[in-house]
Amino acid sequence: MRSAFAFVLLISLNLSPTAHSQQATEKPAFNPPTTISGYRDPAAELQAEKTFLATPSAELAREHLRTLTSAPHVAGSPEDEKTAEYVLQKYKEAGLDAYIQEYKIWMNLPAEIKVDVVAPAGVVMHGPSREHVNGDDPYQNDSRVLTAYNAFSPSGDVTADVVYANYGRPEDFKKLKEMGVDLKGKIAIVRYGQNFRGVKPFVASEYGCAGVIIYSDPWDDGYFKGDKYPQGPYRPDTAVQRGSIQYLFRYPGDPTTPGIASVPDLPDSQRTPPDQATDMPKIPTTPLSYADASPILANLGGPESPREWQGALPFTYHVGPGPVKVHMLLKQNYQWTTIYDVIGMVKGSELAEQWVITGNHRDAWVYGAVDPNSGTAAQLEAVHGVGALLKTGWRPKRTIVFASWDAEEEGLIGSTEFAEQHADELRNAVAYFNMDVAVAGPNFGASSVPSLKQYLREVSQAVPSPKGGSVYDQWKAAAEKREKERTHDTSLGGTGRQPNAVVKKDVNVGDLGSGSDYTAFLQHLGVPSADIGSGGPYGVYHSVFDNFAWFTKFGDPTFEYEQQMARIYGLETLRMASEDVLPFDYEDYAKEIGEYLKTAESKSKDAFGAKSPSFADAQQAVLRFQKAGTQMLQVESSVKGDPTRMNQAIRETERAFLIDGLPDRPWFKHAIYAPGQYTGYAAVVIPGVNEAIDKGDLALTQEQLKVLTGAINRAAETLEKGM
Numbered sequence: 001m002r003s004a005f006a007f008v009l010l011i012s013l014n015l016s017p018t019a020h021s022q023q024a025t026e027k028p029a030f031n032p033p034t035t036i037s038g039y040r041d042p043a044a045e046l047q048a049e050k051t052f053l054a055t056p057s058a059e060l061a062r063e064h065l066r067t068l069t070s071a072p073h074v075a076g077s078p079e080d081e082k083t084a085e086y087v088l089q090k091y092k093e094a095g096l097d098a099y100i101q102e103y104k105i106w107m108n109l110p111a112e113i114k115v116d117v118v119a120p121a122g123v124v125m126h127g128p129s130r131e132h133v134n135g136d137d138p139y140q141n142d143s144r145v146l147t148a149y150n151a152f153s154p155s156g157d158v159t160a161d162v163v164y165a166n167y168g169r170p171e172d173f174k175k176l177k178e179m180g181v182d183l184k185g186k187i188a189i190v191r192y193g194q195n196f197r198g199v200k201p202f203v204a205s206e207y208g209c210a211g212v213i214i215y216s217d218p219w220d221d222g223y224f225k226g227d228k229y230p231q232g233p234y235r236p237d238t239a240v241q242r243g244s245i246q247y248l249f250r251y252p253g254d255p256t257t258p259g260i261a262s263v264p265d266l267p268d269s270q271r272t273p274p275d276q277a278t279d280m281p282k283i284p285t286t287p288l289s290y291a292d293a294s295p296i297l298a299n300l301g302g303p304e305s306p307r308e309w310q311g312a313l314p315f316t317y318h319v320g321p322g323p324v325k326v327h328m329l330l331k332q333n334y335q336w337t338t339i340y341d342v343i344g345m346v347k348g349s350e351l352a353e354q355w356v357i358t359g360n361h362r363d364a365w366v367y368g369a370v371d372p373n374s375g376t377a378a379q380l381e382a383v384h385g386v387g388a389l390l391k392t393g394w395r396p397k398r399t400i401v402f403a404s405w406d407a408e409e410e411g412l413i414g415s416t417e418f419a420e421q422h423a424d425e426l427r428n429a430v431a432y433f434n435m436d437v438a439v440a441g442p443n444f445g446a447s448s449v450p451s452l453k454q455y456l457r458e459v460s461q462a463v464p465s466p467k468g469g470s471v472y473d474q475w476k477a478a479a480e481k482r483e484k485e486r487t488h489d490t491s492l493g494g495t496g497r498q499p500n501a502v503v504k505k506d507v508n509v510g511d512l513g514s515g516s517d518y519t520a521f522l523q524h525l526g527v528p529s530a531d532i533g534s535g536g537p538y539g540v541y542h543s544v545f546d547n548f549a550w551f552t553k554f555g556d557p558t559f560e561y562e563q564q565m566a567r568i569y570g571l572e573t574l575r576m577a578s579e580d581v582l583p584f585d586y587e588d589y590a591k592e593i594g595e596y597l598k599t600a601e602s603k604s605k606d607a608f609g610a611k612s613p614s615f616a617d618a619q620q621a622v623l624r625f626q627k628a629g630t631q632m633l634q635v636e637s638s639v640k641g642d643p644t645r646m647n648q649a650i651r652e653t654e655r656a657f658l659i660d661g662l663p664d665r666p667w668f669k670h671a672i673y674a675p676g677q678y679t680g681y682a683a684v685v686i687p688g689v690n691e692a693i694d695k696g697d698l699a700l701t702q703e704q705l706k707v708l709t710g711a712i713n714r715a716a717e718t719l720e721k722g723m
Contacts, residue, residue, distance in 0.1 A: 010441050019345060025510060027468025033461055034143035038579035038636070043129045045578060047589045048394055049462065052574060055388040056566035058559035060588055062552075063561070064090075064377035065369060068362070069548045072144045075407035075414075076337035076365040078109065079144070083362050084340035087404045090380045094342030094387025096402060103339050103417045104264045107410050108275050110149035112331040113215065113286055114415060118159065119325035122300050127292035130237045135230035139547040148240035148287050150197070150214070151410045152255070153708040155332045156284025158211040160187045161322035162296055166309040167193055168200030168214070170678050179303060181319055184208035187326050189296055191217040192287075196515065196680020198245040201285040203678065203686065208428030211328050212285040216241050216292035217311035221539040224312035224614030234539030235556040237291035242365040245277040246411040248514055249677045251667035253416030255279050258667055261421030262413075264338070273335070279411070284330045339363075342404040342413045346386065348577065349395040354651070356577045357401040357527070358382075358433040358569065359415060360587075361518050366544045369551040375438035375533075378562050382570030389574075394580060396577035398430060406516050408436075415517035419525055428649055430582065432521035434531040438565040439556045441536010442467070444475045447510035448523065448530035449654065449673070450589035456509055456530055458583075460577065463567045467558040471568060472507070479507045511681035514675030523670045528584065528654035534561050548590040561590045581643045582635045582650040586719060593672060593712065594622045596685040604693050604701060613702045621712035628719035635723050649722020656714040659707055662688050663700060671711035 005264045036042040044322065067086060073079040084100055091098035117125040128148050132140055163181055166172040168190030176183060188209045190200050218224045224237040229236045239309035246255070254262035255277035260270065274280060290313065298315045301324075305317040340363070360375035367373075383402055399680035407413035419426060431452065446456045467474050512518055518529040537554070540546045548595060556562055576582075601615040632650070658669045668674045668687070677691060684690055688704035 017354050028473065030464040030469055037455070037458060038581045038583035040580050044341055045575070048389055049571065049574070051389055051392060052570060053463070053567050055385035056563050056570070057384070057671065058563040058677075059383065060570040061377045061381050061562035061566065064380045065373055065551065066548055068373040068376055069114065069367040069369045072142060072366045073364055073368070074109070074146060075410055078337050080363055083338055084342050084404070084406065087342045087362060087376065087380065091342065091383060091402065093342035095390040096383065096386075097646070098342065098344035101341040101343055101418065102264055103254065103262045103341070103414065104336055105262050105407060105413055105417070106256050106267070106334065107337050107407070108151060108332040108334045108504060109155070109335040110147045110331075112329065113147045113149055114327070114329040115286060115288060116327045117294070117295060117324060118327050119610035120299065120323045123295055125292055125295040125323065127288055128240060128286075128294050129238050131240060131289070133230055133236045133238070133545070136547065137230060137547070137549055139367060139549060140544050141654065145544055149240050149332075150242070150285045150287055151244035152281055153245040153285040153330060154281065154283070156211060156282060156328060156330050158187060159327040160185055160210050161320060162187050162189055162300060162324045163320040163327050164297060164300055164305060165190045165204070166305070166307070167191055167195065167657055168203060168212070169195055170203050171512070173203055175306065176319060177207070179319065182321055185210050186321050187211040187213060187328060189213040189215065189293065191215055191220065192241050193220045195678065195682075196248065196675070197243045198247055198281065199249070199616055199680045200702045201281050201283050201514060202247060203247055205281075205283045209283060211283055213288055213296070213326070213328070214241075215288045216290055217313065218290055219312035221541065222312065225539060226537060229540055229545050230548060230553075233537040233550070235543065236545065239540060239543035239662060240287050240289045241369040242287060242420060243409050243542050245281050245285050247281065248411060249675050249680055250279040250665055251278075252514070252519055253410035253420065254382040254413055255411075257417070257420070261417045261422065269365055274434055279343070284328055286328065286330055288659070296324050296522060311331060324556070338696065339404050339406040339414055341418055342717070343418075344383065344402040346390070346400040348397050348399040350397045352399050353428045354398040355429045356431055356523065356573055357403060357429060357432070358573045359403035359405055360435045361414065361517055362437070363406050363409055365409055365542045367547040369547050370440045370555055371375060371437045372408065374551065374555065374562065375435040378435065378438040378565040378569055380405070381563065381566035382573070385566065385570050386574070393514075394408065396574065398577045400573055400577050408517055408575045408616045412517055412519050414418055416520040419520035422527060426521070426525050426527055427655070428651070429521070429527045431576050432518055433520040433569065434516055434529065435533065435565065435569050436516045436531065437533045437535070438569070439534045439561045440538035441534060441555065442561055443478060443535045443600065445510070445535060446469050446530060446532045447512050449512065449528050450592045451584040451586050451654070452528055452530050453588065454585050455583050456532070456572065457507060459538065459568060459572045462571060463564060466564060467559075469563060478509045511683040512574045512673055513679065513681050513686065515681040519675070523668050525676055526658045526670060527656045530572070532572075534565055544568060582647050583636070584650045584653070585633065586653060586715075587626060588629075590622055590626030590629050593686070594619070594626070597622060600686055600689050600693065603690070606611055607693050607696060608698055611698060611699070618705055618709045618712065619717065621709045625670060625712050625716040625719070628716045631723055632719050646722045648719050653715050653718045656718045657687070657711045659711055663704070665690070671708050
């Protein structure tokens, strides 16, 4: 049955002879744009977009998700291989030239995981407990569900007193040290959130801890936020957040092959021995539910925790150490594992060597209805739309590559190995478009390099929203509502503040850090990248309850947002694949770098005082880059001749930001964006400079300023040569 939303869409796109409907009057009208940036004559593209937008089906997305989440499918498992075969079949049915690419990687599965309280007498906890809720969840009892674990934790057998270290950030461990809490040889219990989970054992090991327990506090995604599953969308007592603790801030991918592809026939002599891999954690780490963590935390002694460390469990949090003593026994089964990327291509009719890549990962910790298979279902419906176009005889100018990545959850492995394998071809890549969690709710959002931010806004204007109007209309309305609420918040001294200038001007598009499959494309190879998703109340992340039952009850019961995300995801790809002039905005890119430099200069003066190095050369480079970006925008809008040279310059400008590598992290080669060493997911901007300042290293700050200035000047020169 066609959904009501699809019917409204058909009317708004003039694809149905029916001119009016009651629903159309109940929601804001959708008025598709009649122009497209980068197209001299958009008529053919607009007609192709009508065909494409009418194709993705909410009902088919539902069936994709049901199939993909019918069994737990951790990377490399037989069930994971079946999902690869399903995606391959759908790619081929749409007319894509498709294949499965295998990689041989080093990874672990849990053999035995035990966490037991052994003191004081009378405190009993034997974990991890089985994930279970009272109520109707048909997926929780599947015998194929693995014991919750952290990927890339070493095996270990540790018995020690426990200390509570809040979120496990550097400032948290520093605070414990200032409080006189002995950390050496202790097991740190920390809560999920605020930074990438792999940073937590990294910092704990720096302070001499012998092990780490990571638990989900109900303050962050449990009953403190609202009703817990199955009554509501938030984390129930026994739900455990699994996840990788690989040191992604060092390098992602197979630990044994940094910089090269882990293809099945790669000689062992070209692999790094696992015990020498610098992205492998050093101390045993495992996750627990808040039901299992509660007896540990409730019985800790020592001083009260700082009040901002208090979570939502019903007792006062103390920091220890002890008297609670825990025995952690972790037996990890490390082995060589085959993983399965699925690649589908539509060869370009004119510029086949120029790739537009669009990817989503497919593997999951358990069922992965939201993360990641809401994205896989949306991708398959975008592929469905491309298949409809191919049947009309349509072809893109540039080659489109659809990718279904494997082993993202372990460490962005499938995408990283593909990018390293195809580094030569990707020198001509135009863009990489990522989608991970496509739908957890109705709130659209996006992140990208600055040159693509306006492009994403324009694409969102061309896609109807289930709420009426365009996705952009709803995106902007939500941003303005949030800003209005902040402006009128009188909780701090009875005063509000002026609206944020960026939001007032337009919707905010975030920056890219790490934690998803754009990482290798942008931060290793310099391919302009973007990431999109639609969020909402989502408390079952990486647990057994992120399943089809949760999704159909709380995530997207009608699958209209799946349909919406298929349209946006496909449209951003289709447009870029046939643009006459690539619609990149380097003027805004330069302005953002300028702001990054101002902030870093202020931080440098605070850190080094009168010895702070001069930022003048870097600021001059930014002004040069901004001037070139402004001129390029003017040329883009008026060019009438052959745009080949201009497009080449636009493509190569992002790659001009590549350097030999960040200090101590040579795999990361982008001078403007990288994941932070102590944040992991969140972006650190101009990372070489900022991290040198954070270390208090004046000589390194001066060195990295020179490297950054050179990269900005290269980008400016690249643009200048294209005009």
